[in-house]
Amino acid sequence: MSIASNLERLRNNIADACARAHRAPSTVALMAVSKIHPAEAVLEAYEAGQRLFGENRVQEWQSKRLALAHIFSPSQTAQIHLIGPLQNNKTSKAAEIFDAVDTLDSAKTAERLNAAAQTLGKTIRILIEVKLSHEESKHGLDPAALPALLAALKPLEHLQVTGLMTVPPFDEDPETARPYFQHLRRLRDENIEAHPTLTELSMGMSNDFAVAIEEGSTTVRLGTAIFGKRVYELRQP
Secondary structure (H helix, E strand, O other), X not given: OOHHHHHHHHHHHHHHHHHHOOOOHHHOEEEEEOOOOOHHHHHHHHHOOOOEEEEXXXXXXXXXXXXXXXXXXXXXXXXXXXXOOOOHXXXXXXXXXXXXXXXXXXXXXXXXXXXXXXXXXXXXXXXXXXXXXXXXXXXXXXXXXXXXXXXXXXXXXXXXXXXXXXXXXXXXXXXXXXXXXXXXXXXXXXXXXXXXXXXXXXXXXXXXXXXXXXXXXXXXXXXXXXXOOOOOOXXXX
């Protein structure tokens, strides 16, 4: 199936999941995760009406963005978020080429990102990535450290904290992800009074997004379901 038909099917699926959860479809954003897919695939999705995209690596997006400058210019509505781990030595470049960083997990990285954003004269929206599983391959902040990080972020005027993000362990059964989504929602609810901008929950991917929507997700991150299997591998230094 084409990217356009995949997007149409997924939008309908999201609307159905919202109906079951008694939510308006407008409360859930669809992020197209274009990592390991070429610029041509991003353009095809854009032409099908997609405007929110996610990339995992600073270097990969840097290599694609020149071919897509006309749709990611300030005059356009397309947005690109970093959804992979951000290394401290790449904060300046990330601040330059991304509209938002959805994987912040330390005060040190936040300070560097804030300084880079200040130099650029911009404000960067961020999500805090929380690690709720015991998998070594997963990244993110220990949930017990969330209040302290939120407090540390308050003075950073060039960062706008908008919510939380998590990646549960993969399982063929989407129900296994439900406790992780519930946990993230509780963390948001426990901290939102002190931090009123903490409204977003980025959770749910191609195999479990319907469950995530039932548990309050405001952004689902879908890659394979839109673009198909990865078409090339990017070697990292």
